[in-house]
Amino acid sequence: xxMGPELASLFFYIFIHxxxxxxxxxxxxxxDDYQKHFTVMNYTEGAQLKQVHYDDFIPQFExxxxxxxxxxxxxxxxxxxxxxxxxACSRPAPYGICAYPASRAVYAIDLMLKxxxxxxxxxxxxxxxLEVNFSPDCARACKYHPSFYDDVFRTLFLDDTQxxxxxxxx
Numbered sequence: 001x002x003m004g005p006e007l008a009s010l011f012f013y014i015f016i017h018x019x020x021x022x023x024x025x026x027x028x029x030x031x032d033d034y035q036k037h038f039t040v041m042n043y044t045e046g047a048q049l050k051q052v053h054y055d056d057f058i059p060q061f062e063x064x065x066x067x068x069x070x071x072x073x074x075x076x077x078x079x080x081x082x083x084x085x086x087x088a089c090s091r092p093a094p095y096g097i098c099a100y101p102a103s104r105a106v107y108a109i110d111l112m113l114k115x116x117x118x119x120x121x122x123x124x125x126x127x128x129x130l131e132v133n134f135s136p137d138c139a140r141a142c143k144y145h146p147s148f149y150d151d152v153f154r155t156l157f158l159d160d161t162q163x164x165x166x167x168x169x170x
Contacts, residue, residue, distance in 0.1 A: 010085055010170035011155055012078060015145050018052045053144065065125075073113065073125050078169045080127040081109065085170070104156040108136030 052060065058070045088097045097103075109132050116126035141148040151164040161168070 008170075009168065010082060011161070011166045012081065012169055013141075013148075013151070014165045014167060015054045015141070015148075016057070017140055017144075018054070018057045019050065068125055076125065077111070077127050078167070080111075080129060082169050084109075084129060084132070105134060106136065106138075106152060106156075108133040108138075 061070055061073075062068075085097075089099070090096055092098055110130040112128045112130060113125040114128045116124055118124050138148060145151075145165075151166065154160045155164050155166050
């Protein structure tokens with residue numbers, strides 16, 4: 001969620017939606033195979049969609065990767081999101097998101113985590129932003145979190161985050 005001119009505020013709704021492809025290995029062939037190249041399967045009739053709820057994902061993630069606590073990975077996500085929106089707001093329209101005091105928006109970000117190395121050569125998980133959607137489809141957010149839009153509107157229009165599952169990034 002973005003609020004205000006020149007990226008005055010950026011919030012992250014903590015209930016993420018984790019989707020996986022049908023576990024077909026990625027390769028640069030068979031480009032007509034939708035289930036091989038895309039992870040969003042809820043728009044194709046009969047396509048298999050693997051979802052893991054937020055409450056289940058984090059313990060499973062930390063069990064599989066105990067040396068990579070989710071809070072550390074999430075900090076990397078937050079840094080990537082902040083840099084993304086700072087870059088998007090760094091130039092005036094039509095090149096960037098223009099500054100307007102009453103501006104409010106909801107975005108969805110599709111990403112993957114990539115194995116990489118930091119400056120010291122240590123193995124890290126690096127967020128890879130794949131896609132940013134303005135005014136995204138929030139049907140699943142509402143299905144699993146009925147207060148989703150109440151939380152979003154309280155945060156964006158009332159500047160009230162108390163009791164809302166959001167984290168301020170900027």
